[in-house]
Amino acid sequence: MDDNTKTRARVVTPFGPRTTAAEVLAGVDLTGRRIIVTGGASGLGTETVRALVGAGAEVTVAIRRPAAADLVEEMSALPGSARVAPLDLSDLTSVAAFVADWRGAVDAVVANAGIMAVATRELTAQGWEAQLATNHLGHFALVTGLHDNLRAAGSARVVLVSSGAHLREPFDFTDPHFGERPYDRWSAYGQSKTATVLFAVGIANRWADEGIVANAANPGYILTNLQRHLDDETMRAFGVLDEAGNRVPLDYYKTPEQGASTSVLLAASPLVEGVTGRYFEDNQEAEVVPVPAEAEAGVAPHALDPAAAERLWVYSQQAVAA
Numbered sequence: 001m002d003d004n005t006k007t008r009a010r011v012v013t014p015f016g017p018r019t020t021a022a023e024v025l026a027g028v029d030l031t032g033r034r035i036i037v038t039g040g041a042s043g044l045g046t047e048t049v050r051a052l053v054g055a056g057a058e059v060t061v062a063i064r065r066p067a068a069a070d071l072v073e074e075m076s077a078l079p080g081s082a083r084v085a086p087l088d089l090s091d092l093t094s095v096a097a098f099v100a101d102w103r104g105a106v107d108a109v110v111a112n113a114g115i116m117a118v119a120t121r122e123l124t125a126q127g128w129e130a131q132l133a134t135n136h137l138g139h140f141a142l143v144t145g146l147h148d149n150l151r152a153a154g155s156a157r158v159v160l161v162s163s164g165a166h167l168r169e170p171f172d173f174t175d176p177h178f179g180e181r182p183y184d185r186w187s188a189y190g191q192s193k194t195a196t197v198l199f200a201v202g203i204a205n206r207w208a209d210e211g212i213v214a215n216a217a218n219p220g221y222i223l224t225n226l227q228r229h230l231d232d233e234t235m236r237a238f239g240v241l242d243e244a245g246n247r248v249p250l251d252y253y254k255t256p257e258q259g260a261s262t263s264v265l266l267a268a269s270p271l272v273e274g275v276t277g278r279y280f281e282d283n284q285e286a287e288v289v290p291v292p293a294e295a296e297a298g299v300a301p302h303a304l305d306p307a308a309a310e311r312l313w314v315y316s317q318q319a320v321a322a
């Protein structure tokens with residue numbers, strides 16, 4: 001963390017944890033803005049797309065399963081437009097094909113797709129641990145592949161959807177894919193979400209002069225398909241599965257519409273124009289907290305460290321180029 005991070009004023013907005021994505025964009029006109037949302041076929045991604053299209057944006061929903069045709073139909077009554085394009089972030093060939101097919105400027109990328117707590121160490125074709133591959137390296141290849149298109153927008157934004165889980169785990173440059181150390185599903189998820197924050201810091205450091213900003217968003221706790229890798233016992237231990245097998249959100253859990261609001265704020269609200277390299281939750285810039293943290297709130301110094309961000313950039317660049 002640099003001195004600037006310690007002393008600069010925190011960004012605050014009139015919104016809070018219960019604000020919905022649509023409420024964040026009330027009165028905002030996104031007509032003509034071209035925005036890519038990864039993983040837009042479920043959960044927070046769908047609500048992110050809905051709010052952006054609702055404000056007039058042209059949204060490309062980048063998804064690995066074409067079944068989202070329903071989504072396009074669902075959005076057709078809204079002022080903007082949605083189209084679907086294939087993208088599997090765990091497959092560099094797929095990412096390269098998406099980038100090669102893209103024409104023209106991109107006003108924003110919302111790097112929302114993700115997987116959490118994969119039970120055993122799974123490797124992609126590149127030999128990468130699945131969560132790091134999907135949550136960070138695939139998005140790194142996508143966003144850096146679209147660098148010229150982002151620059152062409154004149155004023156573009158990148159939103160990296162992170163998680164409070166980043167507080168658990170700095171990035172381990174010696175063994176990022178758990179080749180030597182024992183695999184732990186939460187460590188792998190936490191590390192991948194630290195990488196997403198560091199990527200925002202890296203973009204802020206490298207691309208600010210080109211009119212491209214990037215920030216990280218922690219959506220909070222929301223019951224979605226993200227919990228698919230957790231068994232019933234774990235879900236019960238978390239208090240979100242009742243004896244009858246029904247999912248029951250705890251009091252502090254958000255709806256998907258609320259969970260998507262911070263992503264939408266960072267992607268399109270004029271309130272954060274020009275803000276870059278920061279971590280937001282509940283629609284506010286988060287406070288830096290010491291780790292280990294008592295709760296999954298705030299942002300860890302290890303995720304804002306510009307030296308780690310630069311090191312991760314070089315590591316990621318070499319990884320996706322190999």
Ligand SMILES: NC(=O)c1ccc[n+]([C@@H]2O[C@H](COP(=O)([O-])OP(=O)(O)OC[C@H]3O[C@@H](n4cnc5c(N)ncnc54)[C@H](OP(=O)(O)O)[C@@H]3O)[C@@H](O)[C@H]2O)c1
Pocket residue numbers: 038039040041042043044045062063064065087088089090091111112113114115116134161162163164218219220221222223224225226227
């Ligand atoms: N829900 C929470 O409590 C919570 C908390 C903190 C952070 N987050 C973050 O919020 C983001 C959205 O999560 P969510 O809760 O909305 O979960 P979700 O409903 O499971 O959505 C995740 C999306 O990512 C897509 N995806 C997964 N692997 C992919 C790949 N290889 N290529 C392309 N797309 C892929 C999924 O596609 P398929 O449908 O094809 O699998 C799905 O549409 C994630 O980054 C997550 O880590 C969520």
